[in-house]
Amino acid sequence: MDAPQFLEEFGHIVNAPGGVARLRQLVISFAITGKLVSLGSSSSIGESAYALVERAEAEKRHVISKGEARRSRPLSPIPIQVKHQYPPQWEVVRLGSIIHLISGQHLKAYEQNTSGLGIPYFTGASDFGWVNPIVTRWTEVRRALAIRGDILISVKGTIGKINVLNMEEAALGRQLMAIRPLAIKPDFIALILKREERNFVSKGIGIAIPGISREHILNLVVGIPPLQEQDRIIAKVNELMTLCDTLEEQQQTRRNLQNNLRQSTLQVVANAQSSYEIQAGWERLESNFGHLFSMPEDVIALKGLVLDLAVSGRLLPPDQKHSSTGQDVLQAIAEARNNWAKSATGQEKKEALEMQKKLRTQRIRIQADPLPDHWCWASLLQVAQVVVDCHNKTAPYVAEGIHLVRTTDIRNGRMDLTKTRKISEETYAYWARRMPPRGGDIFFTREAPMGEAAIVPEGEKVCLGQRTMLIRLFTEHLNNQYLLYVIMSPSFQTRMIEAAIGMAVKHLRVGGVEDLLVPVPTKKEQDRIVACIERLFEICDRYMETLGKKRQLAGSLAANAIGQLTGISIEQEGVEPVKVPQTTLISRLRLGKAPNVKELAPLANLLARHSGELSAQDLWQRFGGEIDAFYAQLKTEVVHGWIEDPSYDLDDSAPEGPRKYPDGWLVAKVVVKEEA
Known part of the structure; x- marks a missing residue:
C-alpha cells in the first residue's frame, strides 16, 4: 500500500458523499489483497499458506467422503496473471476448494412455528441483524443446517448480504446459504465476501427474484495468507473499522452543529420585528452562507423562511404610502362575486349563489399573528370566486383521454401531468359538472397528503381527482401565484395542521379548507412579492444545483481515488x-x-x-x-x-x-x- 498516495487522497474520500463507507471498502480491498499490513518474517509466518490450503482441501475431501457434503463440479484453473496480484507467500485458490457450502431449503408453513419449538429457522436477509441474525421463527425439521461460526449469505432477492451465525445450529431457507470455512479463519472469509458483495449483485440472474448460484460462490478466486497473517489482517481491519466509526460520529457531530447554527440563524431572521433586525439577520446569514448550507436539502429551510417573510409582509422594503389596503381587495372581490352571481347562468349561477350563502353563514377566528397595518386576514372562501370539492368516487380509467389529477400528481407547488390516470369525455362531463377546471385554477389536496397545491397549466384539460379541491380566483384582484406561495409557506401549513381532524390520518373537511386564513396585501404588493420570491427561489435553485454537482464531483473524485489505489472501478450512483x-x-x-x-x-x-x-x-x-x-x-x-x-x-x-x-x-x- 502506497501510504503517501493514500494520505494525499484521504480527504477526497472521507469528505465525499458516503465517503466513510468507501473508506471501509478500501480497507477491506487492501486487507484481502495483502496491502494492509506489512509482511511478516519467514520465521514468524508459521504454517505456510500452501500447507494451510492443503489441510483445508483434505478436510473438504473428508467431509465429502462422510456424505456430509456433495461433490461439486471440478473448479476452473486460475490464470497465472491473477496469482501475481497477490503476495508471493499467499496461495490463490477457488473458494469452493476451502469451504463447505450448504444450500438452504424451503420449509412449508406447517413446518415452522413462532413458539420457540426446535431450532431457529432463517428465511432470508430480512432475518439479518447488523452482525448476527435475529430469530423470529423456529422449526423441528432438521434440514439444511448451519452451525456456530458459519457465514450466512443471502443468495436470492437481496443478494450478497452476510451475517455470522452466533448460535449452536439453525435451519436455513432457500434464500440463504451457509459458508463453512475449512482450516481458514471465518473472519477472513467474511472479509472476502464483504468485498465481493457488489460483484454478487451484478451477477444476479433471474427476473422476478434475482439470485446467485452455488457456482458463483464456489468459483470465486481468493487469496489465502498464512494463518498468523490472517490474524494480523483481521486485527488491523477491526482497528480501522473502529476509526471509521469515530469518523462517522465526528461527521454527524459536525452536521448537527451546522444544523443548529443554520436553525438559529434563520430563526433570528424569522423573528425579526424591525427592518434593522431583518437587515442584521440577513447580513449574518450572508456572511456564513457557505458554512450553513453545504447540502442541497439545506436550502429547503431557506426557501421556507423566504415564504414566511414574504407572506407576513417583511420581505419587501417598508412603504409608508399606500393607495389601497387589503380590505379594499376583499371589497373588490366581493363586488366581482356579486356581479358574477347576477350574470351567471345554469350551474355557474348555482355555484355563485351557494358561495354567497356560505359567506353569509361563515364564522372565522382572525389569526393573531401581526401583519402590516394595511394588510388583513381573510378566509380562502372570502378571497375566492368559488371553492369546489371533487366528486369523491373513483373514476373509471381509460388508456387515453383527459388528465385525472390525483393527490399524487401534485407535489411541491407543481402539477405533474406525465403520469396521470386518464378518463373519457363522458366521465369528465359528469365528474367536472360543477365547475370544469381551467388554466389558472388552483388544485388543493385535503387528504393523503393534505396541503399540497398547484396551478392548472394553461391549455391543459384536467379533472379533479379524489380528495382534491378547486380554488378559482378573480385574478385581477388576487394573484393566483401569490396564493400558491401562501399555501406553501410553513406558517400556513402549521395553521392547516392545527385545523385538521382525524386520529389515524389527518385530513381537512371541505369547510375546514374554506375557513383557512390567508394574509391579504394590495394587488400591487402581491405582484411584487411573487416577483421577489421567484428571484430568490431562482438563486436558491441555482445554489442547490451547484451543491448537487459538487457532491457528485466529490463522489467521482473519491471513486477515482479508490480506483487508482486498488484498481477497482466503483459504479457511481446517479451516473448510470x-x-x-x-x-x-x-x-x-x-x-x-x-x-x-x-x-x-x-x-x-x-x-x-x-x-x-x-x-x-x-x-x-x-x-x-x-x-x-x-x-x-x-x-x-x-x-x-x-x-x-x-x-x-x-x-x-x-x-x-x-x-x-x-x-x-x-x-x-x-x-x-x-x-x-
Whole structure:
C-alpha cells in the first residue's frame, strides 16, 4: 500500500458523499489483497499458506467422503496473471476448494412455528441483524443446517448480504446459504465476501427474484495468507473499522452543529420585528452562507423562511404610502362575486349563489399573528370566486383521454401531468359538472397528503381527482401565484395542521379548507412579492444545483481515488440508470413531537404536511437529497424526537407482531421489482 498516495487522497474520500463507507471498502480491498499490513518474517509466518490450503482441501475431501457434503463440479484453473496480484507467500485458490457450502431449503408453513419449538429457522436477509441474525421463527425439521461460526449469505432477492451465525445450529431457507470455512479463519472469509458483495449483485440472474448460484460462490478466486497473517489482517481491519466509526460520529457531530447554527440563524431572521433586525439577520446569514448550507436539502429551510417573510409582509422594503389596503381587495372581490352571481347562468349561477350563502353563514377566528397595518386576514372562501370539492368516487380509467389529477400528481407547488390516470369525455362531463377546471385554477389536496397545491397549466384539460379541491380566483384582484406561495409557506401549513381532524390520518373537511386564513396585501404588493420570491427561489435553485454537482464531483473524485489505489472501478450512483433489481423502501415513518416552525426539521415538516406519516421511499423522494444525506438527517430528527423511532415488522406474514430494533435504526423491507 502506497501510504503517501493514500494520505494525499484521504480527504477526497472521507469528505465525499458516503465517503466513510468507501473508506471501509478500501480497507477491506487492501486487507484481502495483502496491502494492509506489512509482511511478516519467514520465521514468524508459521504454517505456510500452501500447507494451510492443503489441510483445508483434505478436510473438504473428508467431509465429502462422510456424505456430509456433495461433490461439486471440478473448479476452473486460475490464470497465472491473477496469482501475481497477490503476495508471493499467499496461495490463490477457488473458494469452493476451502469451504463447505450448504444450500438452504424451503420449509412449508406447517413446518415452522413462532413458539420457540426446535431450532431457529432463517428465511432470508430480512432475518439479518447488523452482525448476527435475529430469530423470529423456529422449526423441528432438521434440514439444511448451519452451525456456530458459519457465514450466512443471502443468495436470492437481496443478494450478497452476510451475517455470522452466533448460535449452536439453525435451519436455513432457500434464500440463504451457509459458508463453512475449512482450516481458514471465518473472519477472513467474511472479509472476502464483504468485498465481493457488489460483484454478487451484478451477477444476479433471474427476473422476478434475482439470485446467485452455488457456482458463483464456489468459483470465486481468493487469496489465502498464512494463518498468523490472517490474524494480523483481521486485527488491523477491526482497528480501522473502529476509526471509521469515530469518523462517522465526528461527521454527524459536525452536521448537527451546522444544523443548529443554520436553525438559529434563520430563526433570528424569522423573528425579526424591525427592518434593522431583518437587515442584521440577513447580513449574518450572508456572511456564513457557505458554512450553513453545504447540502442541497439545506436550502429547503431557506426557501421556507423566504415564504414566511414574504407572506407576513417583511420581505419587501417598508412603504409608508399606500393607495389601497387589503380590505379594499376583499371589497373588490366581493363586488366581482356579486356581479358574477347576477350574470351567471345554469350551474355557474348555482355555484355563485351557494358561495354567497356560505359567506353569509361563515364564522372565522382572525389569526393573531401581526401583519402590516394595511394588510388583513381573510378566509380562502372570502378571497375566492368559488371553492369546489371533487366528486369523491373513483373514476373509471381509460388508456387515453383527459388528465385525472390525483393527490399524487401534485407535489411541491407543481402539477405533474406525465403520469396521470386518464378518463373519457363522458366521465369528465359528469365528474367536472360543477365547475370544469381551467388554466389558472388552483388544485388543493385535503387528504393523503393534505396541503399540497398547484396551478392548472394553461391549455391543459384536467379533472379533479379524489380528495382534491378547486380554488378559482378573480385574478385581477388576487394573484393566483401569490396564493400558491401562501399555501406553501410553513406558517400556513402549521395553521392547516392545527385545523385538521382525524386520529389515524389527518385530513381537512371541505369547510375546514374554506375557513383557512390567508394574509391579504394590495394587488400591487402581491405582484411584487411573487416577483421577489421567484428571484430568490431562482438563486436558491441555482445554489442547490451547484451543491448537487459538487457532491457528485466529490463522489467521482473519491471513486477515482479508490480506483487508482486498488484498481477497482466503483459504479457511481446517479451516473448510470439503475439496473434490476429495483428496490423500494416501504417502511412507514411517523411524526413524533411536532417541531417548532422555525426548527430545522425538513423531514418532520414534510411528514406534518402529509398527515404525519409517509413511506420511507416517499419521504426520501420529497426530501430531494441523496440517500446518505437522507439517512443522516433522519437520524438527527429521530434523536430530537421529531420523528418516531422506526421499528416495524419486516415480514408481513409473521404472526408474532412487529419486530423491535435498536433505537435510531431505520428498518426497511426490500421488495424486488421487475424492471419496466
